[in-house]
Amino acid sequence: MSDTTELSKAYEPTEVEARRYAFWLEKGYFRAEATSDKPAFSIVLPPPNVTGSLHIGHALTATIQDILTRWKRMSGFNALWLPGTDHAGIATQMVVEKELKKSEGKSRHDLGRDTFLQRVWEWKGKYGARIGEQHRYLGASLDWSRERFTMDEQSSAAVREVFVRLYEEGLMYRAQKLINWCPSCRTALSDLEVEHEEKNGSIWHIRYPVKDSDRTLTVATTRPETMLGDTAVAVHPEDERYKDLIGKHVVLPLSGREIPIIADGELVDPKFGTGVVKVTPAHDFNDYQTGLRHKLPMMSILDEAARMTKDTGKYAGMDRFEARKAVLADLQEQGLLEKEEPHKLSVGTCQRSATVVEPRLSPQWFIKIEPLARPAIEAVEQGRTKFVPEAWTNTFFHWMRNIHDWCVSRQLWWGHQIPAYYCTSCSPRLGDDTDLPLDAPTVKVGGVDFSRAEPIVARQAPESCPKCGGASFIQDPDVLDTWFSSALWPFSTLGWPNATPELKTFYPTSVMETGHDIIFFWVARMMMMGLHFMGDVPFRTVYLHAMVRDEKGEKMSKTKGNVIDPLDVILGAKSEALAPALKNKFPQGMPAFGADALRFTLASLTQQGRDIKLSMDRLAGYKAFCNKLWNASRFALMNMGEFQYDGGPLKERSLTLADRWILSRLQRATTEARASLETYGFAEAASTLYQFLWAEFCDWYIELAKGSLYGEDAAAKDTTRAVLIYSLDRVLRLMHPFMPFITEEIWQKLPMSRPTDSIMIAAYPESDAALVDEAAEAEMAPVIAAIEGLRTIRGESNLPPATKVKAVVQSPDARTRDLLERWRGYLMPLAGLSEVHVGPPGPKPPQAAAFVATNLEIFVPLAGLIDLDAERDRLRKEIARAEQEATSVLRKLENPNFVAKAPPDVVEKDRARVVELKERKAKLEDHLQRIAPEPPMPENTPSESSTPAVVEDLASPSEPAQVKVAPTKEEKGGVDLGQELKGELGDEGRVPEADPQVQAALAKLREGTKEGLSPTDHHDLGVAYMSMGLVDDAMREFDKAKEGGDGREAPAKATESAERPAKVKAKKPATKKAEAPVSEAAPVAPASEDEAPAAKPAPSKKAAPAKSAKAEATAAPAKAAPAKAAKKASAKAAPVKAAAKKGGKAAPVKAAKKAGKAAPAKPSTKKGGKAAPAKAAKKAAKAAPAKAAKKGGKAGAKSAAKKVAAKKGGAKAPAAKKASAGKAAAKKVTRAKPSARAKARR
């Protein structure tokens, strides 16, 4: 079955997708068994309307459901996903009518009911098929053998059965009630089909004269034209103003009718308006209730097109809005219009036509809903049906508890005609109701008056009239609400009312997956009908997905021109064919992203409780992902030779670390993906698989596998091949539900034995605990850390991949050394190394770039390759990060409450972290020191704008002395006090020139004195430090002076000689590529006969480089414009102190000063030394910036302020950044072993 043809270079979805779907269809994989030993899993597809084609929301529905179905099918379920379409009464009728008008200029009445319906069926045939086709493009594994339509014979039979049973049970009734009426669709609507909109309108105050009195009552109304249908005015029974008028009459203006003044406490709010309300029972829902309470006459003044009836006299025939103007004009003329005020009102509009709906009194069919709603509420309360996301449960309850009877009749032609019949012999007939328009859809002059006739409800047309024995009947012309048949969908599609095996197997369905917009329309009604007729809930779980919007979050609509057609996305489209918004985005036309990419995108963006903004950029990203998968597979297949994976246990092969690692990671990914699917976490599952495939399998495993694949060891080669195939097989199966096409295509080509002919019926992978290998994951950490560290060094120096470098790795840990030695084969190609020396900590190669991790240090001899400036920059950044993080952790640890109250493990972790960070920082500083630039010419010009960054203050508030100690005699290998100070002072050292003593000391230092410093030197140095505000340093120097100087020995020669030339070269590194390496390597190798630097005590070692690091850090910003300096300064905070001390000649801007003050968290001087409580510190930091910004008002001040504001969180930000710096690979690793991974990176 294996197809070993090579894969094309890039993935071409279109061809693959068509071919694969045909294959599945042919094999009948989508078919579910009516009866089976397997557990059942069933979903009924929410039937799309046959109005037209699928939109992107349908694509989302299909994607999610197909993921569920394919996943369950692969997991051993007898999975049914049942397709179908909905006749969509009003919508479809309107669309066809529109087309009829356009193409033939005819109305449906021109054709007549039967002919028109014929046309609709033709339409249905065309678009129903198209919808099926679109689902196939999407890869939907629907059981087409069970495809249904809401108006097919079986569904229609179910509809009739339900209608009749409900009628027999007294739950279906016919009544003349006030309903919502759409004057342009000319049909009744249910409450749900009316959309409420807040609109700006007016409220008019109209005077009604009280009969036999000179008083008038003023009513306030938003619909003055309805006054022609008023049958009362109402006041509040307790309203003293009008109490005496109750029972009297007013003379209705314009018509002259006399209507009663009634008292109604429910309708009237005496505090609102005038306290008098006109009552128009036939045209307002509140008034209707009032009318019922008071048995008022109900006078309809509007016909089905919302035109004034003949009862309205001069207004007859006017449209309702026209009539409003006329009525107002007349009232005005008669002086009865008191005033008009602007008023906000909620207007109900028809969901379909957007016409303002009109409450209308008419005979309709209703379902008594309360007896049906109660069991549905209980079922959800009892958890028999669960909502996902859970938040919808309350929405459901709220609606169900406030539900009204459901008006199910529609005055349309397209739909299920109501199974009610009227005897044409004895039914009352319509009189000469000539004001009815000729084209009235359901009423013919002289015909049966359906509003008064007695219906006979029956499954079949009756034979004879039980009343008169007549044999001629006319069926109720109305049809049922579309949602009536939809409500039966979960069981009507399974064969109900027959007791089919399908019903037995698949009802209740497992999941109802649909958009939350139809929770009431559909979900609630299915619940009610399912419970009533099947005695059980229709589904165990309701998963409600979000709405798909465009990239800007706008609803997609044709008028907005932002509609995205899923087929365009899948197949591509010419720009002319695209909606305007997309045309902009794809002026060259839309590329074919493929169904897999679309599905993966939708799955990745599906988030519970949030609309989906479909991002075309992410779509492109996932298309790239498909290509990545394709090419990874291509790589594997290209390297298979004659190999065939027999499926034998991998454990029995001799696995490499990389093998064990990827296999372990795969098991974890498997577990995670499965767990996510169980909880409907589609995005999470997709992300897990994406990360695994790309960031682990491709970025690491494939790269590591190349060693053995390209090597000579045949057994090793085959093991790698086996692991590649095993992994691909697994990951393809894991991804199959998301991306069915590409996974099948590749899977078919894997050289292995397949238990099934298709991936879609292969088993969904389970995690193999035997392959979970913590040790391998832990072992990989240093390898990855080392490679990443080396890559960073290369990257910062912009070394091209072709340029190989040497690396010296030192680790105090024998095990790490051993590992690295063993895995040098990984290190060398991935980090671009020509040689790698692994050993214990020893002499550091001079002038080498360095990478510091917890357990190891890596040196890359510069040899003219590395950009020294870049490397220094990098080290400085690293140091700053370590420092900043240390600061924040230390701040926490200084808080006694934290230590006392936080869980011990948290405290312990932080303590360890501080130690780690300090070590790291020390090492980094050491390295920085090693590659310090050639000292610049002495220059004493003080500069106001430059301030030394006394970073240590921030870093180690609790141990200030440690970070500021000067180099000691133990310090070897490049400690150069003079240079250090020069570095610190930089080109613009700002030591007060006035002090000759200091000058002398500095001059001496600048000469690069290698001899030990005398006590005087120390003293002078102390003075210098003091003058810079570096109290710690000064104190230390004074101490040294007291002790009597260093008595330092001559510096180590090796270091010296090695360092010198390198320094010179360092200036122009790139140009001298070839020259250095050989000579450079020399001093490195003989690590054993070193100058005993290994014995260096840590603290002193730490101290020296700290200095220069600080100096370096300061140099750059110092040169910058004042604003920048201020910013920098505030970031570091301490320098302010230095400048300020010296009379603070304005170096830092005011804002900076403020800012500096604002960071008291750092116990900057050990003298003032009490660390402010963390909280206070935070507050201060928070508070200050605003003030500073305000005061300064300048850009500089502002940015400085901002920087300080960032201090609180900001201190940690950069450090965090670093943690995140690596590629996703690292992250994924981090996920599994967060602390280990994170540590490894440092």
Add this chain to the structure above:
RNA sequence: GGGCGGAUAGCUCAGCGGCAGAGCGUCGCCCUUACAAGGCGAGGGUCACAGGUUCAAUCCCUGUUCCGCCCA
């Protein structure tokens, strides 16, 4: 009027008490024989605002402001 969501990097989105993440986009270097739809590296955040709870808040609570939805 009542209710429910949402606000985190330039964009689209995860995370939801203990070191802020992804994809895309940006910048730098590279055509390195699986993939330029690519590789490596870097930069990028007052987690809407204001209070509160807590040793600790992007996360919990209260309020505010915007945005969206539902119901009346």
